Amino acid sequence: MSKIIVRGGRTLSGTVRVHGAKNSVLPILAASLLAEEGSSVIHDVPALDDVKNILQVLAALGVYAQHQDGSVHLNAESLASWEAPYELVRKMRASFLVMGPLLARVGQVKISLPGGCAIGTRPIDQHLKGFEAMGAEIGFGQGSIEAKVEGKLRGARIYLDIASVGATENIMMAATTALGTTIIENAAKEPEIVDLANFLNAMGAKVRGAGTGIIRIEGVERLTSAEHQVIPDRVEAGTYMVAAAITGGDVYVEGAIRDHLGPIVAKLEEMGVCVDCDENGIRVKSNGPIRAVDVKTLPYPGFPTDMQAQMMTLLLVADGTSIVTETVFENRFMHVDELIKMGAEIKVDGRTAIVTGGTKLSGANVSATDLRAGAALICAALVADGNTEVSGIHHIERGYVNIVNKLAALGADIYRAPSPEEVLAESEQASLQPDILMQQLEQRASAPEVVIRNIQPTLA
Ligand SMILES: CC(=O)N[C@H]1[C@@H](OP(=O)(O)OP(=O)(O)OC[C@H]2O[C@@H](n3ccc(=O)[nH]c3=O)[C@H](O)[C@@H]2O)O[C@H](CO)[C@@H](O)[C@@H]1O
Numbered sequence: 001m002s003k004i005i006v007r008g009g010r011t012l013s014g015t016v017r018v019h020g021a022k023n024s025v026l027p028i029l030a031a032s033l034l035a036e037e038g039s040s041v042i043h044d045v046p047a048l049d050d051v052k053n054i055l056q057v058l059a060a061l062g063v064y065a066q067h068q069d070g071s072v073h074l075n076a077e078s079l080a081s082w083e084a085p086y087e088l089v090r091k092m093r094a095s096f097l098v099m100g101p102l103l104a105r106v107g108q109v110k111i112s113l114p115g116g117c118a119i120g121t122r123p124i125d126q127h128l129k130g131f132e133a134m135g136a137e138i139g140f141g142q143g144s145i146e147a148k149v150e151g152k153l154r155g156a157r158i159y160l161d162i163a164s165v166g167a168t169e170n171i172m173m174a175a176t177t178a179l180g181t182t183i184i185e186n187a188a189k190e191p192e193i194v195d196l197a198n199f200l201n202a203m204g205a206k207v208r209g210a211g212t213g214i215i216r217i218e219g220v221e222r223l224t225s226a227e228h229q230v231i232p233d234r235v236e237a238g239t240y241m242v243a244a245a246i247t248g249g250d251v252y253v254e255g256a257i258r259d260h261l262g263p264i265v266a267k268l269e270e271m272g273v274c275v276d277c278d279e280n281g282i283r284v285k286s287n288g289p290i291r292a293v294d295v296k297t298l299p300y301p302g303f304p305t306d307m308q309a310q311m312m313t314l315l316l317v318a319d320g321t322s323i324v325t326e327t328v329f330e331n332r333f334m335h336v337d338e339l340i341k342m343g344a345e346i347k348v349d350g351r352t353a354i355v356t357g358g359t360k361l362s363g364a365n366v367s368a369t370d371l372r373a374g375a376a377l378i379c380a381a382l383v384a385d386g387n388t389e390v391s392g393i394h395h396i397e398r399g400y401v402n403i404v405n406k407l408a409a410l411g412a413d414i415y416r417a418p419s420p421e422e423v424l425a426e427s428e429q430a431s432l433q434p435d436i437l438m439q440q441l442e443q444r445a446s447a448p449e450v451v452i453r454n455i456q457p458t459l460a
């Protein structure tokens, strides 16, 4: 099992650049299915496991896709299948976003039900309600869904019971080539929705109102390829902002867009952290006491649920008690038990966590239960006494490119210990003996003073 090992106590300083947003790029890659002609090019696509996964789904559907030097080239002129393979879809919820484009493009789709995950049950009823309103017939098989439409989808007025990001995106994509106009009411307003709408419009769609609660999509005959630059990842940016603040550091987060990070900036300022924004990024500087504040997650432009866990770690070093309320997902406090292992004092009551600030954190063996829980554990480890070993890092690697190297470059004492399987695979690839490769990995380690003899994998 691979791990991230952090020895706390370093102050972060310097510049870190954020990558393209995972939550923008996944729907945008799915939307490339709609291009009946030409090759689309998407820039600043992060090299994440989730991206690899959706590219595999697209490849299985017949899309030619190549990810090179941060850009993805996609050609969807001739699709080979309308069935998204179970073993790929089950790995990642966002692969469900191919359903809308496939219904629009070929009028038929078979896809497995995306499973629930640690943070909640995550139903898809709002997606399906939208497709049905547009004339699709939906059938359920064993763990899968089949949907079909005679002829083309038809525009409809769809009221979402919840301002779901995924449902808004899926319905918006399905509606681009529907007959007539679709109106999505109570639509999600996240910046990633606007980014997707911009890509769709560049492909020839007529989407208006993205970023507001009412989106209007006038169906067009067909879409063609387009070139698009993905927006910077606001959650990655927010995570480095918290990492800077928790270590009392001074970090410039290059690429961070202030308008996308309103609640994070506001909360950090309330806590007494100095935040300076300019057109190229955000500087976070903290050298005084951190004040306790209350945080309540809400759909955009409220405080993002994807930053709740990381912000909670900052509240652990605050003067006083804070209340964190999670309203978006019903089970997004999985990081709490792990933080308690590090000495945190947190009490959870339903959707509320009471966080006692000022307790001393100590290094421990902890496990990332989901993506942002893992990021939070790393933030806590940066200020804990001694070594923290974070396992379950495949969750973290779903959403953060090079987090270890980026933090190490800011001065963190952090190292990624590969699993025995990874060492073996890399040694085979490099035609090296595993023990020689291990020595090379040690030399390559960004924090050489971390004692890595304790974490050497046992090789057969
Ligand atoms: C790939 C991606 O962009 N993921 C983001 C997206 O996930 P995702 O699109 O899955 O999140 P949603 O906005 O759909 O979910 C919000 C809430 O609505 C509920 N719901 C959703 C759909 C539905 O049909 N029925 C229903 O009840 C969910 O269970 C959840 O409680 O938005 C979330 C909320 O900001 C973020 O945490 C995720 O990082």
Ligand SMILES: C=C(OP(=O)(O)O)C(=O)O
Residues within 6 Å of the ligand: 023, 093, 094, 119, 306, 371, 372, 399
């Ligand atoms: C929950 C998240 O992503 P996903 O919807 O892909 O699980 C996230 O990015 O924090």
